[in-house]
Amino acid sequence: MIDVAAVKRDFPILSQRVRANRELIYLDSAATSQKPESVINAVSRFYQNTNAAIHRGAHALAEAATVEFESAREKIAHFIGAQSHEICFTKNATESINAVTYMFLNETIKAQRGIQVENPHFALQAGDEIVLTQMEHHANLVPWQELALKTGAELRFIPLNTEGRLDLSDLESIINNKTRVVSFVHQSNFLGTINPVNSIINRAKQVGALTLLDACQSVPHLTMNVKSIDVDFAVFSGHKMLGPLGVGVLYLKDPNSAPVFLTGGSMIEKVTLEKSTYAQAPQRFEAGTQAAAEVIGLAAAVDYLEQIGMEVIHRHELALTKLALEGLMQIPQVNIIGPTDLQERGGIISFTLADLHPHDVGQVLDEQGIAVRVGHHCAWPICTYFNVPATTRASFYLYNDEHDVEMLVSGVTRTLDYFGVS
Amino acid sequence: MSIDNLYQEIILEHYRHPQGKGISLENGVEVHHVNPSCGDEITLRAAIMDEKVGVSYDNTGCSISQASASMMWELVHGKPATEVLALEAEFLALMQSKGQGTDEDESLSDAIAFVGVSQFPARVKCALLPWMALKDALLQNLRSNNE
DSSP states (O other): OOOOHHHHTTTTTGOOOOTEEEEEEBBTTTOOOOOOOOEEEEEEIIIIIIIIIOOOOHHHHHHHHHHHHHHHHHHHHHHHHHHHGGGESSSSSSHHHHHHHHHHHHHHHHHHTOOOSSSSSGGGTTTEEEEEEEOOOOGGGGHHHHHHHHOOEEEEEOOOTTTTTTOOOOOHHHSSSTTTEEEEEBBBBOBBBOOHHHHHHHHHHTTEEEEEEEEETTTTTTTOHHHHTOEEEEEEEEEGTOOOTEEEEEEESGGGOOOOOSSSSSSEEESSSSSSEOOOGGGGGGOSSHHHHHHHHHHHHHHHHHHHHHHHHHHHHHHHHHHHHHHHHTTEEEEEEEEESSTTTOOOOEEEETTBBBBHHHHHHHHHHHHHHHHOTTTTHHHHHHHTTTTTEEEOTTOOOOOHHHHHHHHHHHHHTTTTTT | HHHHSSSOOOHHHHHOOOBBOOOOOSSSSEEEEEEEETEEEEEEEEEHHHHEEEEOOOOOOOHHHHHHHHHHHHHHHTSHHHHHHHHHHHHHHHTTOOOOOOOGGGGGGGGGGGGTTTGGGGHHHHHHHHHHHHHHHHHHHHHHHHH
């Protein structure tokens, strides 16, 4: 059980009033989560006491900043069951995925020029296949489209079914001997569906393909162990898990055999005018000055989550999801896009309301202080599949409670009244 | 700031009963504009015949973008191109007025109701979508007429 009243008090932003002096009902954590005071303070403390460039400088502050940064890394890595050197920091999950696609592109170009590549896994050829799913966020679609365009590789997709789950019936032909990489989402940011990670990864391994898991909506909400799922890459964003904006994570199972992507200062071993050699992981992936305060803030977020417990958080969100699904489905004009049962799903609910456009639904909810997301949620192909222009999306986190769900359900009814829909 | 400023009755009326909707014009320049943040889309065809602007359109989207297209059609269909472009500039100024209105906005007739929308930054693009499509199509028309 989560003492939500106590949790809410830890998040200063949640006590504010919005619009016409309404209490804020924040149901948009899938877009970005709010931050507890401990995270805000960790960032602020770093700038007040420790600020210096990490991994360089011989002075006291540089040393303290480096120690804090590296212990933050250790904590964040441990949180997903990884070792310190197996994670590197990026700006966000989008950048993490792009980084992996550039590893492929760079090695492909080298191979085409006859330059020896460190890891032939990353050198693609025309006709190689990249497998994604039909429910990917644009961040796990567009970078692969670009890669396919530049390398001649082809994209294949594991299809959706009408329930909002993946149809694995053709998995063996979709993931085949031509497949070089399989990249897919753990929990859909649009549908709330939690995908069968093991089935997909096992099939990818049978054909020797690399795997990437978009864990943006799972690391913040579930117990996650990258070792037990045995994935090659995993990505997530700090800001969706109570951490600061501007820091993301890329987990690499075999970091020292992965090609570098950003080059420059801090990631080198030895540099001459003609050529350079590169540092071991994780430094080899962290060119330039890092966002140390944000990384340290993210470690404070991990502390906060662990103190409550990821299992507890997941159960709490499922209970709210159950309540919300029951409440919303009693309104005949509501159409849930995504699973309507609680099996293998998380606390994200997308819906349409009569023929009202979600932008209008979101506006009337907003007037009541209820913050939801409207639009295609950066997963336009899902809208196309379900033949809807957009949806309204509510997403829950550890600071939401039954009252927030009741406000959502009554807010939806009020929206129907406002536009005179019966 | 109440949403009643946004959803003024005249706007909801045009949303429920859009004017001029449906591509009826056979010739002219066709453009397709989208609002990528929410997925609103409009296909608009415009032609200039005997100095007069002919417009037809089809669209999907929120009440604001639909009502804006409907009122725009009423306002500009059959008017001279120079006048239509002046109305477009006036509507743009109104949408940038942050709820203050402009000195010349009476030329916009019923569309002046959109002054309320200009108080909601996230909705300004919805109201502007059809006007941006119209401007695009008209400028293309004028360019090809000059060639």
